[in-house]
Amino acid sequence: MDLEADKLIDDIKKIKKELGGELIILTHHYQRPEIVELGDEVGDSYLLCKKAFQSEAKYIVFCGVRFMAESAEILRRDSQRVFHPDPFSGCPMADMSESGDVIRAFNELDDVWGKDAFVPVVYMNSSAEVKSIAGRRGGIICTSSNADKIISHVFSMGKKVIFIPDEYLGFNTYKRLGRGLENIAFWDFSLPLGGNKADELRKKDFVLWKGYCHVHTFFTREHVLEARRKFKGCRIVVHPECKPEVVDNADASGSTEYIVRYVRESPVNSTIIIGTELNLVRRLANIYKDRNIFELARSMCPNMFKITLSKLKVTLENIPNKNRVELPDDIKEYSREALSRMLNIVG
Numbered sequence: 001m002d003l004e005a006d007k008l009i010d011d012i013k014k015i016k017k018e019l020g021g022e023l024i025i026l027t028h029h030y031q032r033p034e035i036v037e038l039g040d041e042v043g044d045s046y047l048l049c050k051k052a053f054q055s056e057a058k059y060i061v062f063c064g065v066r067f068m069a070e071s072a073e074i075l076r077r078d079s080q081r082v083f084h085p086d087p088f089s090g091c092p093m094a095d096m097s098e099s100g101d102v103i104r105a106f107n108e109l110d111d112v113w114g115k116d117a118f119v120p121v122v123y124m125n126s127s128a129e130v131k132s133i134a135g136r137r138g139g140i141i142c143t144s145s146n147a148d149k150i151i152s153h154v155f156s157m158g159k160k161v162i163f164i165p166d167e168y169l170g171f172n173t174y175k176r177l178g179r180g181l182e183n184i185a186f187w188d189f190s191l192p193l194g195g196n197k198a199d200e201l202r203k204k205d206f207v208l209w210k211g212y213c214h215v216h217t218f219f220t221r222e223h224v225l226e227a228r229r230k231f232k233g234c235r236i237v238v239h240p241e242c243k244p245e246v247v248d249n250a251d252a253s254g255s256t257e258y259i260v261r262y263v264r265e266s267p268v269n270s271t272i273i274i275g276t277e278l279n280l281v282r283r284l285a286n287i288y289k290d291r292n293i294f295e296l297a298r299s300m301c302p303n304m305f306k307i308t309l310s311k312l313k314v315t316l317e318n319i320p321n322k323n324r325v326e327l328p329d330d331i332k333e334y335s336r337e338a339l340s341r342m343l344n345i346v347g
């Protein structure tokens with residue numbers, strides 16, 4: 001850490017002390033180590049929103065990408081305000097589902113499947129606007145740890161599903177549920193009917209939006225095979241946003257929180273290879289020095305990396321006037337409905 005960084009850390013600590021219980025700093029698992037150090041809580045996006053909601057803090061500073069700060073804004077109490085240190089720290093996967101494309105897809109599926117025949121299931125990693133569009137249509141939010149429960153629930157209602165925006169989380173989950181892969185249609189949002197023929201689409205029960213997280217699709221089957229050659233007897237755990245060829249060849253797959261738990265519960269001296277964002281892998285290796293922890297390959301999220309000490313400091317010293325996250329009331333109302341449906345199903 002250089003002198004400038006040390007000074008920024010001291011300044012941030014001073015502001016934190018001044019604001020005391022009025023402030024909570026939430027840091028996502030993929031943040032830079034120095035940001036995580038300064039946070040009050042570290043976790044995945046949904047867990048952090050819950051922490052904020054449960055805390056007494058008036059000011060919530062969310063160190064993560066835009067959709068995460070928006071989710072905190074959706075769930076916050078009336079007395080709370082949310083801030084995001086870099087409004088330009090977005091998520092490319094969330095950006096792959098634009099509201100206009102999503103509305104068009106719903107209208108086209110209305111024509112082919114019928115208006116009440118399907119339920120949109122929208123991954124947490126999406127904009128508040130897309131969450132609200134789905135919410136208006138009875139849609140449900142899911143996270144990577146509960147996607148299987150939410151999708152099963154919709155099928156148990158006798159409905160079809162359009163899953164937005166992560167093709168790979170959707171595919172891996174559908175496969176895990178043991179459903180026939182021939183019932184999947186892929187939706188290319190740049191084409192009419194997602195590039196499908198109406199007759200074919202009618203036979204399917206699961207439409208997968210062709211969005212992806214470049215951090216997780218970076219991993220390949222060759223990375224897995226190479227790790228097994230290099231580290232005899234290792235265990236490989238990956239995130240379900242990875243491609244099926246990676247998930248299928250790993251020993252385990254699960255959400256960020258699942259990966260953290262997997263490492264915590266692994267035996268001392270074991271070798272664990274992790275296929276997820278590099279900052280999390282490095283932090284786990286630091287915490288669990290009595291295990292051998294390595295990345296499957298170096299893959300980082302440049303958007304998470306945009307949150308720096310100086311941006312955090314500027315946000316904190318300007319509270320409540322800078323970098324506030326605000327959303328129109330109707331977007332909050334309908335996206336909260338979609339989130340509530342998730343909570344009603346998974347508790």
Ligand code: SF4
Binds near residue numbers: 090215
């Ligand atoms: S890791 Fe992937 S899903 Fe998460 S913010 Fe970065 S690009 Fe988006």
